[in-house]
Amino acid sequence: MHSDAFDRYHDTESFIHRLDPRVKVVVTIAFILSNALLPDGAWLAFGLAWLFLLLVNALSNLGLGFTFKRSFVALPFALVAITVLFSIPGKPVSTFHFLMWKLTVTDMGLLRFMSILVRSWLSVQMAIMLVAVARFPDIVHALEHLRVPSILTTIIAFLYRYLFVLVDEVFRLLRARESRSAAAAGSRSGGSVAWRARVAGNMAGQLFLRSYERSDRVYNAMLARGYAGHLMTINPHELRNIDYVTAVLAISLILLLQVIGRL
């Protein structure tokens, strides 16, 4: 498994890449919040929000269709909202039979359903953009600047650091299990579900102990470099004028969207 299997950062030179990570995090959250606040059926505002998204795509030198290609991640969850098509009172649009029920899709139901999908689709793309143009350690720094408790950001930083190491161990355990999952000629292999579950559980237990012992060694390494219970961090980011200007501009555009959405 390649060491950047868990990286979502695309290392390119661009205006957006050069921005302070705080700006990127704040604008992302503002955009998602704005989507949530736009009322159902505010199609003009949704359309303009999409243009905003395309603009960010373009400015990041990652290609106009970058987030679009990755945006259908949350689509399966749309199933959850499907009942909304039939349950909101309004003018019937179409009727059909499903098993023993007669289902009527109403116009208000359709409006609501599409609004939910569009909001979700727009928001997830901005989230994809965020991790593509800001390195994850920088996002953690931004969170720290934004007053997220440092114990939490430190745990997240450790998670990110050791994620690859531990997942690699999982894959080694899985491969070892694979290599020993042979079938004798003529007989069915695989064992019972209970047995398979126990093997899986043993792997989890094995991984837990290895992780626990690793954390002891990491603790010793921290001690060896002067850690005495109070963790200090260094966030090497300075806000430049361009960062402030961009942030203000972006937020203003987003506020404009809100106004347009309610016209």
Add this chain to the structure above:
Amino acid sequence: MLYSPEPMHIPDGFLNLYVSIVCWIITTILISMAVSRTNKSLGEKQVPLMGVMAAFIFAAQMINFPVAGGTSGHLLGGALAAIMLGPWAGMLVMTAVIAVQGLLFQDGGLLVMGANILNMGLITCAIGYGLYRSVSGANRIFKLGVAGIAAWLSVMAGAFFTALQLWLSGTSQLQIVIPAMLFVHALIGLGEAVITVAALSFVLQARPDLLGENSESAKGSKGWIIAGVAISLIVVFLSPLASTDPDGLNRVATDLGFIGSARSSAGPLAGYMIPFLANVSLSKVIAGAIGISVVLGLAVLAGRTLQKKTPVQNRKP
């Protein structure tokens, strides 16, 4: 697949803003409590321990085993984390896992992360630890059995509250989403139970000191038992009620001002829902959030007044 998402991660756009905010309020309160509690109990080691453990939970979620016909059981980890590390540390670890899942992999939205953390990180830990703690004196087999039930219930509870939030947001119909979520997660919960029990059993054998009397696991207060049992009871009693008699729950919700009372009587799938935004008053929402926080706070306080387990004194030979 390298990374397979769980069906409980709510994306942005599916929860109403008010529901999202209420969940954030509850989550923030609980996380703050967790931060200050773990400071006192784990001390210097907490940072490397919880950090590596968070990576462990994340990685362990990839350990799967085939169940039947292409489906596989795997782990969410809240109950396991809480039992192995103690309830508060477990909550922080799960928060980090869910945060990274949302931020890095877009598994779960950013604005609705408060709800996701509550469902998959906080409630699962409370139930997992609360029920396990209640049998801390019992023999191994019994403890493992209870741990399995706790793990299963924790997944069901997470699914239940997820469904509840979706309903309150006007995204799903109560009598569809609750049975659907519970049914899907009943199977997933079995996988959770089995892996949790097997992992615990392994650790109890190899390093019993990690789960013994002096461990973090044993030092949680008994208030957790109340919290864990209370949440389990809510789930157990409300789920069938919501599925079969949605009228009852709807009536309660309407009386509390959560949902508008326009009804349509066009058959079994007729909806009772009006978009949440239109009819609720902000004060009722805040009152609801305060109420829930007070209940949880009382549960923990109750535990502190109960006798805490005193550490066993080591006697030198």
Add this chain to the structure above:
Amino acid sequence: MTNVIAVRDLHFSYHDHHAALKGVSFELCEGDKVALVGPNGAGKSTLMLHLNGILTGQGDVMVGNARLTRANLPAIRAMVGLVFQNPDDQLFSPTVFEDVAFGPLHMGLSRDEVTARVETALNAVRMSNYRDRLSHHLSVGEKKRIAIATVLSMNPQILVLDEPSAGLDPRARRTLINLLRELPITMLVSTHDMKLVEELFPRTIVMDEGLIVADGKTKDILADSKLLEAHGLERP
């Protein structure tokens, strides 16, 4: 000549009553480059963990002129730079910069001083352009050199390395050897790599079963085949 490290009659047993050190004594002067060899389980790693107070046993550990106590641990840890065997344990920050900055940061230095120390340390290991890299992207050889930088940034008086060449391919090993040769700092290095010992270290300490069984010129020890055989070692 001043002693950088002096250990007198060090005893230590683990919780399971396994006696890992049974009375270890030795001295290191400024500028010494000493190899620590012996079979697995001899107590080499255990001894190293005593040199910066992660483990404490009975007996004395003197660093510079100070006896190692709880009170002066922070100062000692800045003086003794301990590099562990597994670089994944040593590099625990997301980026190289943060890892190398960890030591000076926890010594209380200002942000500018910390940045300067990071630059100097990365220069010393010839990895200045790795400053902004993510730790989990590095190869084992790269990680080992950055691990050395993480303690160099504290300006220690002695570098204590546990199996630095283990797991390295020949090219990475050669790079490491050149680095160790160039660093003008007192060194104690535990290793199984006898060719490394022969090439870099004028003095060798041999440990076995919790005791020092030989301490002298590398040339003489490597010539004593009976000694080598008795303690599970081979000539390079």
